[in-house]
Amino acid sequence: MKLLSIMRRDKWAAVCFTFLSAVIAAGIFAPWFAPHPPEEVHMELRFAGASWTYWLGNDHLGRCVLSRLIYGIRPSVLWVLAALSASVAIGAFAGFAAGYFRGKTDVLLMRLCDVMLSFPGYVMTLAVIGIMGPGLEHILIAFVLMKWAWFARIIRTSVLQYSNSDYVRFSKMLGLPGVSIMIRHLLPVTLPDILVVSSSSFGSMILQISGFSFLGLGIQAPNAEWGMMLNEARSVMFSKPELMLAPGIAIVLVVSAVNFLSDSFQRMLDPRLMSSRPIRLKQGFSISTRLKEREVA
Amino acid sequence: MTKKTIYLLTLAALAIMLLAACSANSTNSGGATFNGSYSPQNASSSGADPAGSAANESTHPAAQELTYATAKDINDINPHLYAGSIPATGMVFESLVENTKDGIKPLLAESWDISPDGKSYTFHLRKGVTFHDGAPFNAEAVKKNIEAVQANAAKHAWIKLSAKIAAIHALDEHTVQLDLTEAYYPALLELAMTRPYAFISPNDFKNGGTRDGVTGYNGTGPYRLVEHKTDQYAVFEANESYWGEAPHLSKITAKVLPAGETTLLALKKGEVNFIFTDDRGADSIDVQAMNQLAEDQNYQIVRSQAMNTKIIAANSSKSDSPVAEKAVREALWQSIDRETISMDIFSGTELPAESLFSSNVNYADIGLGKREYNPEAAIRLLEEAGWKSDSRSGIRSKNGRALSVKLYYDAASPSQKTQAEFIQSTAKTAGIGLELVGEESSSLAKRRATGDYELLFNQTWGLAYDPQSTISAFTAESSYLHTTKGIHQADELYGKINEVMVSKDEQSRQALYREILTIVHDEAVFIPLTNGIVTIIAPKDLKHISFKQTQYELPFEKMGFQ
Numbered sequence: 001m002k003l004l005s006i007m008r009r010d011k012w013a014a015v016c017f018t019f020l021s022a023v024i025a026a027g028i029f030a031p032w033f034a035p036h037p038p039e040e041v042h043m044e045l046r047f048a049g050a051s052w053t054y055w056l057g058n059d060h061l062g063r064c065v066l067s068r069l070i071y072g073i074r075p076s077v078l079w080v081l082a083a084l085s086a087s088v089a090i091g092a093f094a095g096f097a098a099g100y101f102r103g104k105t106d107v108l109l110m111r112l113c114d115v116m117l118s119f120p121g122y123v124m125t126l127a128v129i130g131i132m133g134p135g136l137e138h139i140l141i142a143f144v145l146m147k148w149a150w151f152a153r154i155i156r157t158s159v160l161q162y163s164n165s166d167y168v169r170f171s172k173m174l175g176l177p178g179v180s181i182m183i184r185h186l187l188p189v190t191l192p193d194i195l196v197v198s199s200s201s202f203g204s205m206i207l208q209i210s211g212f213s214f215l216g217l218g219i220q221a222p223n224a225e226w227g228m229m230l231n232e233a234r235s236v237m238f239s240k241p242e243l244m245l246a247p248g249i250a251i252v253l254v255v256s257a258v259n260f261l262s263d264s265f266q267r268m269l270d271p272r273l274m275s276s277r278p279i280r281l282k283q284g285f286s287i288s289t290r291l292k293e294r295e296v297a
Numbered sequence: 298m299t300k301k302t303i304y305l306l307t308l309a310a311l312a313i314m315l316l317a318a319c320s321a322n323s324t325n326s327g328g329a330t331f332n333g334s335y336s337p338q339n340a341s342s343s344g345a346d347p348a349g350s351a352a353n354e355s356t357h358p359a360a361q362e363l364t365y366a367t368a369k370d371i372n373d374i375n376p377h378l379y380a381g382s383i384p385a386t387g388m389v390f391e392s393l394v395e396n397t398k399d400g401i402k403p404l405l406a407e408s409w410d411i412s413p414d415g416k417s418y419t420f421h422l423r424k425g426v427t428f429h430d431g432a433p434f435n436a437e438a439v440k441k442n443i444e445a446v447q448a449n450a451a452k453h454a455w456i457k458l459s460a461k462i463a464a465i466h467a468l469d470e471h472t473v474q475l476d477l478t479e480a481y482y483p484a485l486l487e488l489a490m491t492r493p494y495a496f497i498s499p500n501d502f503k504n505g506g507t508r509d510g511v512t513g514y515n516g517t518g519p520y521r522l523v524e525h526k527t528d529q530y531a532v533f534e535a536n537e538s539y540w541g542e543a544p545h546l547s548k549i550t551a552k553v554l555p556a557g558e559t560t561l562l563a564l565k566k567g568e569v570n571f572i573f574t575d576d577r578g579a580d581s582i583d584v585q586a587m588n589q590l591a592e593d594q595n596y597q598i599v600r601s602q603a604m605n606t607k608i609i610a611a612n613s614s615k616s617d618s619p620v621a622e623k624a625v626r627e628a629l630w631q632s633i634d635r636e637t638i639s640m641d642i643f644s645g646t647e648l649p650a651e652s653l654f655s656s657n658v659n660y661a662d663i664g665l666g667k668r669e670y671n672p673e674a675a676i677r678l679l680e681e682a683g684w685k686s687d688s689r690s691g692i693r694s695k696n697g698r699a700l701s702v703k704l705y706y707d708a709a710s711p712s713q714k715t716q717a718e719f720i721q722s723t724a725k726t727a728g729i730g731l732e733l734v735g736e737e738s739s740s741l742a743k744r745r746a747t748g749d750y751e752l753l754f755n756q757t758w759g760l761a762y763d764p765q766s767t768i769s770a771f772t773a774e775s776s777y778l779h780t781t782k783g784i785h786q787a788d789e790l791y792g793k794i795n796e797v798m799v800s801k802d803e804q805s806r807q808a809l810y811r812e813i814l815t816i817v818h819d820e821a822v823f824i825p826l827t828n829g830i831v832t833i834i835a836p837k838d839l840k841h842i843s844f845k846q847t848q849y850e851l852p853f854e855k856m857g858f859q
């Protein structure tokens with residue numbers, strides 16, 4: 001509901017949201033949207049330009065670029081979304097446990113987070129690939145393993161602010177079990193924070209997975225992926241530069257849309273604009289923005 | 298509103314620029330992570346370093362200087378070990394004899410006699426030859442060098458000669474006698490190789506030998522190494538006191554650059570002015586981009602005759618893999634459309650190959666049966682072997698095991714990736730599922746040596762090494778032992794290989810090679826693709842560009858600007 005009201009107030013967010021929904025839908029229903037099978041090789045159409053049958057032309061094996069772009073949504077966007085959900089779920093679990101129970105649980109979990117966060121994400125992902133070999137699933141596993149700590153941190157901060165509020169204390173007094181307090185009373189108020197942090201890292205994860213595929217460490221041929229399509233176009237970048245455009249623009253558009261949307265969320269959910277929440281929440285956001293900047297760099 | 302539009306447009310432009318910058322950088326960082334040998338200094342503009350200034354001068358024809366791009370550092374060019382870059386080793390060091398198009402020719406040995414039993418070789422050395430450090434090249438130096446190589450015999454097991462040298466005697470100042478334990482016909486061919494039987498000044502020996510490294514690189518060759526900055530560049534200058542015709546090019550610089558587009562850009566800018574198929578150098582550049590460069594700028598493209606055969610090696614000894622089965626290998630052979638690979642992927646520069654060695658290789662013109670591209674025949678073979686098709690996945694299976702095989706290719710070679718993807722698509726129509734794995738070339742070499750692969754892109758070693766060395770390598774673990782071990786006549790094959798190497802007369806040799814080549818052809822363990830060539834991109838006014846009998850070296854000493 002809140003989402004809808006945001007959309008109503010911010011047209012730009014509505015555009016981005018619609019665009020992303022369309023992209024995700026196209027990815028899920030790729031077989032219906034794609035005009036050709038993405039792996040169908042036509043050597044005689046190698047590097048053919050745009051035509052009515054092949055709207056965006058053909059690649060180095062004569063495969064339909066448009067179809068590959070549409071099928072590429074699956075690893076580039078959908079699987080990233082899945083990995084993001086998984087790591088947010090783990091992070092939320094740890095964050096709630098740490099923020100609600102405090103004490104030893106908190107210390108233990110937060111030190112574990114410290115350890116996880118002290119490794120640069122890229123290096124750890126490369127290490128995981130080095131051990132398990134290249135492949136999309138391995139990068140996704142590495143993402144889930146590395147990112148949860150960051151989410152746990154932020155969610156914990158958010159939970160801490162509410163776990164001392166009167167209604168939570170009252171629920172505790174009534175003898176409600178911890179789990180149901182967390183689900184009933186804490187989850188709804190922390191959800192906006194979770195939404196902001198996870199949407200802001202969604203964009204950087206899309207970029208990272210495309211980057212790894214560009215290096216040949218991600219998804220393996222013949223599956224389509226945007227980063228890999230860019231890499232394939234790279235070897236002919238001086239003779240057929242136009243091949244870089246389609247996947248490049250796709251990445252730029254999706255990542256920009258995600259970032260604009262996440263900015264809108266952040267603006268809309270800013271505590272200064274919401275009377276029901278205390279001002280000191282601002283601190284939590286400044287942490288999240290700082291981390292976001294580091295993440296993108 | 299307009300303000301916002303401008304803002305967005307600027308943002309979009311910035312994003313595109315950032316993306317472009319990222320892509321160039323990520324190529325480098327990939328190299329850095331996996332080679333371990335790449336240093337970031339390479340990427341810096343080369344205005345200040347000597348190689349850079351050399352490059353700028355060398356675009357000027359009168360300078361007689363050449364700068365070539367190499368993907369890997371020249372490394373330790375000790376000719377008695379294998380770490381160094383072969384073209385660089387070949388410029389600095391020489392062997393007793395040379396393998397040319399017309400057979401074995403004199404190099405450091407002016408002439409030689411072979412005893413009637415084929416067990417003793419007497420070499421009459423060239424007089425007046427000195428190493429770069431002034432030390433005389435004489436019988437004593439030859440003896441010391443060969444003994445230094447033999448002291449490290451295990452390292453040279455791939456060269457059968459290393460196991461057959463019994464003794465070496467310096468008869469007088471310019472005569473040496475090499476005694477073998479038994480007659481070995483490829484002895485001169487193996488002595489002609491760039492390594493290990495090449496000569497380095499005995500003054501450079503460390504601990505009386507070369508196995509622990511050397512203190513300098515003084516050979517007898519036309520060029521001497523004057524400067525080497527690891528992972529940046531190496532400078533070679535002409536050897537003024539060279540015994541042969543003085544080289545025209547006074548200075549050659551090997552500059553380390555990541556293969557592919559970086560090299561192409563460096564050529565465009567004149568940072569380098571020469572590249573060749575070394576570590577995929579010219580191979581990793583798109584043929585069209587290369588032609589465009591030659592058209593627009595002052596460059597020429599020179600291509601050699603067919604040098605080797607590009608193959609897919611099937612690991613017959615991996616018994617849990619479908620490729621251990623002959624029918625699968627044959628079916629794969631027949632589901633590769635070599636004509637299309639040759640015409641569309643290589644733009645006709647490389648011709649289709651139908652057997653492990655093309656007919657211009659010695660002893661290989663024996664008319665082996667062709668296995669043409671024929672998907673129906675492949676399907677028939679698989680059906681007969683009991684691989685039943687599964688209509689759902691399209692991949693055949695037998696006894697619950699899917700016909701899915703891993704094919705390893707060099708991730709730095711776009712042409713290999715394209716071929717792999719193309720083969721994958723045609724093999725799928727026959728029901729063979731290929732899983733493509735792109736890896737670093739050193740990791741591929743390791744897989745070949747340990748047998749941890751199913752199918753692997755590879756190539757034969759070139760005219761100077763084919764067929765004898767490549768065939769010897771069937772028995773060497775570091776090369777093709779795993780490829781050949783699983784075929785059922787393997788012991789017979791290895792027996793014949795040992796026999797052919799010591800055979801004394803031409804006729805039995807021909808017969809044995811015929812049998813050996815027929816066995817590996819019938820078993821389809823080496824699936825040929827195309828005949829590889831060496832491609833050179835050089836300044837238009839560079840004359841006398843020629844090739845050696847191997848894809849690993851070039852006769853730089855013959856080239857020169859007019």
